[in-house]
Amino acid sequence: MPIDILIVDDHLHAREGIRMILENYNDFKIVGEAKNGQEAIMLTEELMPDIILMDIQMPVMDGLEATKIIKMKFPSVKIVMITVSDDVTNLFDALKHGAQGYLLKNIHSQHWYEYLRAFALDEVPMSKEIAFRILMEFSPNKPKKTLQHDLLSARELEVLQHVAEGLSNREISKTLFISEHTVKSHLKNILSKLHLENRVQIAHYAYRQGLID
Structure with a gap:
């Protein structure tokens, strides 16, 4: 059974890029897209995805606040923060708000596949630096x-x-x-x-x- 994924990013090209990566693999099914945190909350309630790929900086409601609300309402939904920076500050905040993982947007597409497969199976190790913080x-x-x-x-x-x-x-x-x-x-x-x-x-x-x- 494919893993249902909701993409949340305010940039159209970013969403398209993520979709292109994941559509190469039968393991994943893109069930929806949102361009801000509010839409993410509404679509989560409607679609109940297995995994949400959540951008951090977005208008209307950012990914941190959306993550906090979604995890309170739907604790079984897994959230992976996606970011262009490996600065741990925002990622650390996201994990405090309930996110369970993170991906850098600029890593190779094969790494996206390997990470999300492992993430869905609860096998992803935590960054030592983030864990320490x-x-x-x-x-x-x-x-x-x-x-x-x-x-x-x-x-x-x-x-x-x-x-x-x-x-x-x-x-x-x-x-x-x-x-x-x-x-x-x-x-x-x-x-x-x-x-x-x-x-x-x-x-x-x-x-x-x-x-x-």
Whole structure:
């Protein structure tokens, strides 16, 4: 089943460029386009896409505010911020508002495909720099450890630490000499046991509990 994608960008040529990239792959289906955050919210409610590709700087309502509202209303919808700059400031803000990933507009089209496929399968590692800034923002001081992660098995704890360090599922499988399927299974258990939703929250948790430096 193809992955339904909503494109949100105020520039027509940018939307056309993204569409041209993704239409080369049968894995993706473009279900709609929006030129600002308000339209994105309305189309999300109407179309319920799997993934939204969200520009940051837009008129009427920018991508940050739209992301915040969409994630509050439709938490299952995944949002990837798209930007021309690798400056982490806006991307960091976007992740704080609920986005789960980001793409640079100028990277090769094959990288778009690989990233979005992995993103749809919850396999995209987090940028170490962005993860670190999130941890610094939310955790200026480490509190004392709690016993919550005692619910995890020794292997699950290893997987948690590697995820928090920014490793992908494939890298974790090679490091621990286990299959990617087993990594996914451990990751699912970790999220369930700790009542977390994504890799960003795992990194945040690991830092707060003193499980990583």
